[in-house]
Amino acid sequence: MKPLGPIPPQFAALNGELAIGGRTASVLVKEAGDTPLFVYSRKMIEDRLAALRTAMPDRLNVHYAMKANPYGPLLEFIADLVDGLDIASAGEMQQARDAGYLPREISFAGPGKRDRELFAAIRAGVTLNVESENEADRALQMGKELSVKPRLAIRVNPSFELRGSGMKMGGGAKPFGVDAERVPELARKIVNAGASWRGFHIYSGSQALDADALIESQGRVIDLAAELAVKAGVDVPHLNMGGGFGIPYFDKETPLDIEAIGAALETRFADLPAPLKDTDFALELGRYLVGEAGVYLTRIVDRKVSHDTTYLITDGGLHHQLAASGNFGTVVRRNYPLAIANRFEAEGEETVNVVGCLCTPLDRLADAAHLPRAEVGDIVAVFCAGAYGASASPATFLGQGPALEMLV
Numbered sequence: 001m002k003p004l005g006p007i008p009p010q011f012a013a014l015n016g017e018l019a020i021g022g023r024t025a026s027v028l029v030k031e032a033g034d035t036p037l038f039v040y041s042r043k044m045i046e047d048r049l050a051a052l053r054t055a056m057p058d059r060l061n062v063h064y065a066m067k068a069n070p071y072g073p074l075l076e077f078i079a080d081l082v083d084g085l086d087i088a089s090a091g092e093m094q095q096a097r098d099a100g101y102l103p104r105e106i107s108f109a110g111p112g113k114r115d116r117e118l119f120a121a122i123r124a125g126v127t128l129n130v131e132s133e134n135e136a137d138r139a140l141q142m143g144k145e146l147s148v149k150p151r152l153a154i155r156v157n158p159s160f161e162l163r164g165s166g167m168k169m170g171g172g173a174k175p176f177g178v179d180a181e182r183v184p185e186l187a188r189k190i191v192n193a194g195a196s197w198r199g200f201h202i203y204s205g206s207q208a209l210d211a212d213a214l215i216e217s218q219g220r221v222i223d224l225a226a227e228l229a230v231k232a233g234v235d236v237p238h239l240n241m242g243g244g245f246g247i248p249y250f251d252k253e254t255p256l257d258i259e260a261i262g263a264a265l266e267t268r269f270a271d272l273p274a275p276l277k278d279t280d281f282a283l284e285l286g287r288y289l290v291g292e293a294g295v296y297l298t299r300i301v302d303r304k305v306s307h308d309t310t311y312l313i314t315d316g317g318l319h320h321q322l323a324a325s326g327n328f329g330t331v332v333r334r335n336y337p338l339a340i341a342n343r344f345e346a347e348g349e350e351t352v353n354v355v356g357c358l359c360t361p362l363d364r365l366a367d368a369a370h371l372p373r374a375e376v377g378d379i380v381a382v383f384c385a386g387a388y389g390a391s392a393s394p395a396t397f398l399g400q401g402p403a404l405e406m407l408v
């Protein structure tokens with residue numbers, strides 16, 4: 001038997017079934033018309049942001065990194081709860097504009113921005129977090145051609161990285177950002193060229209559950225921004241401090257202590273280095289805001305035994321939930337939190353493998369999971385499906401097509 005990850009404690013049963021937003025899984029599936037189905041809870045997103053606001057200093061802005069979940073209704077819903085939106089492509093910019101975000105609320109990071117993406121962002125007035133000198137030059141040139149002042153910040157590749165980070169995105173050679181030692185010269189160039197200078201973006205990692213690691217990295221981000229500002233002789237209108245707040249996906253992982261992080265930031269903000277006294281600070285968070293609020297519901301289409309191992313075979317799989325299958329940036333596969341949604345209160349009775357319907361051994365949703373006895377027609381719930389699910393999985397693999405999505 002292998003342990004399952006922790007089911008977020010907000011989920012409760014109604015008439016013995018998993019309920020999301022006050023409706024049972026089977027009612028939700030009936031409403032949507034089919035499985036597989038992603039369900040996202042408004043209330044959980046709202047509660048998460050409210051708790052975050054309470055824990056963090058008032059001065060700190062919270063941005064949503066939409067790559068975590070770009071589902072239109074969710075994007076519209078979260079717009080009223082956050083102070084800005086971080087995007088990483090012109091496609092996301094279009095989705096953001098369709099959802100009603102204003103250009104000045106949007107910043108655009110990401111390596112390899114094409115000319116037409118830079119052009120669209122500059123014309124709209126979206127802030128570009130430039131990732132190289134070349135990109136800065138192209139943006140400045142386009143600004144001239146368009147006779148607009150491009151809003152430019154520099155994404156810095158810091159020399160440190162977030163300890164315990166799930167995905168390393170800073171420290172050493174990276175495709176992201178401009179190496180810190182080259183930033184002052186580029187900042188001066190941008191300011192001297194007459195662009196609208198927006199400051200720095202320093203992102204050092206993601207999926208951290210250790211508050212001390214985040215406190216340390218935030219401290220280093222603030223120190224680095226101040227040092228770069230002094231060296232460059234520029235001010236820092238805005239500092240995107242990165243994010244990296246993780247959620248518990250696996251057994252024995254525990255929620256992040258945001259009160260400790262908030263208290264440490266409060267202390268830092270009370271005594272900021274001179275170049276940052278008037279700076280607008282922001283966190284950019286993806287999974288922390290939406291990850292636990294999503295559940296993936298998939299129906300059991302077959303139950304079979306092979307060499308004494310029972311398989312529950314579902315109509316979903318890695319084409320919608322690549323991360324739960326263990327194929328999205330994990331070294332050792334571990335089980336996500338998972339349950340039989342329509343037997344949510346039943347005791348575990350048997351040890352089974354839950355798999356998807358794809359013809360590949362990679363398509364695993366849970367290995368050796370202890371679950372209530374489940375039959376064909378029952379609904380499996382995979383939790384922590386609100387981030388890096390639908391849009392981060394290869395939906396067209398094997399001709400399957402996308403899952404349904406629903407915000408409740």
Ligand SMILES: *Cc1c(COP(=O)(O)O)cnc(C)c1O
Pocket residue numbers: 065067068086109203206207242243244245284285286287288387
């Ligand atoms: C992916 C990404 C995020 C969001 O990461 P989460 O782990 O979902 O919070 C934020 N900022 C940048 C630059 C990213 O690439």
